Amino acid sequence: MSNQNKYIKAPLVEALVNYAERKDASFHVPGHKNGRVYQRLTETYQIFGSIAGIDATEISGLDDLHHPEGVIAEAEEKAARFFGAEATYFLVAGSTAGNLALILSVCTSPGDVLLVQRNVHKSVIHGLMLAGANAVFLGPQADTASGLVTIPSVETVREALRRYPGAKGLLVTHPNYYGMGGSLAPLAGLCHCSGIPLLVDEAHGAHFGLHPALPRSALSEGADGVVQSTHKMLSGLTMSAMLHVQGGRIDRKLLRQRLAMIQSSSPSYPIMASLDLSRGLLEAEGPSIFEEGLQYAGKLRQEIMRLRRFGVVDIQPAAGSRDLVEGDEYLYGYTTQDPFKVVIYDKYNQISGYKLQERLEQAGCIPEMSDSRYVVLALSLGTSLQDVERLLTALADMDEEVITEGQLTNSEGVCEASNKYVTSSGSEVNRDHRDNSPGEAVIPDHQKFSTWNIYSASAISTEVPFRMTPVREEETEKVSIYHTEGRVAAEMVIPYPPGIPLLYPGEWITPDIAGLLTKLYHAGAKCQGTADSTMSTLRVYKNQKVGAKQ
Known part of the structure; x- marks a missing residue:
């Protein structure tokens, strides 16, 4: 991957580079004075000096995030064009800031009702508290093979809109932490027919829609407000994110004011510059920038599936005991998988997700996260072949441990020499059949508490009030x-x-x-x-x- 012959157009980055090269006498904040303070440190720590060289503030020529008219405005406009939005706002406090701002922009009066996917990030709850809003929680759809859940169904959203016609919007998380998702277009259509916006926490999908092998982006599916963590799956610095808006269902003037309320009045220029540079790099390289990473992710999947011990979560064509037919993508919540998220598990249930993460970390391979059952491996456009081979070596070593004297012992210490397994649906099957059905997870009852496995007797809750008043x-x-x-x-x-x-x-x-x-x-x-x-x-x-x- 090389961009030496391609010119990256990143106006905010260029302005910061010019600022650093001028070496002006600084009589303004920050106090490190263009990194000069760090020169007295040992060589080990002087890396902070290079970062501080572009750690500027809102002086002439560098614009103002909260009232952009120059290079920041230009950088945001370029991002909007590239990602397919009508307006884009740079975030220096992660997707959390975007979620808060969206909720505060659509829920403007105490008691306003917002339809909310049941399993959302805690930042959404904090936004509801700040807005004094009432949430109506919508149960997500469950993937029967893995037990993991995604977005609410079309039927659930339709019924929620019927019960709560005064709702101010619908907020969903897509994709989930495991890279799983479905079609957002029908949800957007339902919202728009009711005159309300579809808000999407797309923190883990900033790369969606940028390569034919990647799922469609929320914006392309009709979402009105979309929050993306550019630092998660693209190349921004930690805490860098973007908020994209299209259509007229979100008050953009109010949104800008809300963002000024919840973000620092002294935003980080290195973080903002990384947003500009990330977009510039993607635009200069085009979809080809993802080719190597996708190739390595595919190799990882294929090699893991050759191992006896480990399975990979993936879409099962036979969802609901039958093949999907035209239109069924609207009925099932798991029809798309981010190829960069490889979710693995021990098919024999000898190692929990937590323990598997610990074993991988001991081998120098650090996963994104784990739960009681699964380990999430987050690859990206920056993943190397060396990293993938190191991970495969670690898994292959554990694969050698799987069979001892032809018997297996599960996590509860029960010897399973009988060649029988209990599947996630509760049925008993032969081991040979189970190995041919990678979606059937062996999950002991006490492990079925994954954060994403939030089932409810009712798909639609009553109104749950959120307030700032302490209990x-x-x-x-x-x-x-x-x-x-x-x-x-x-x-x-x-x-x-x-x-x-x-x-x-x-x-x-x-x-x-x-x-x-x-x-x-x-x-x-x-x-x-x-x-x-x-x-x-x-x-x-x-x-x-x-x-x-x-």
């Missing part, structure tokens, strides 16, 4: 984790990673969620947001209890 201690009580069903939660339960809340304050605890809470407790999962770190108890509101049936 008053005297209004709550602690109850045993075994007695939470039917109560109203007074705290948030966030299995981490990846930080997707399982339970929100003010939410009724359904039988399904109560069951998941006990599984979390027994599995010793790490959770944020709970007063009791052991998860043996949970805070709920006093004198608030609903029937088990919602």
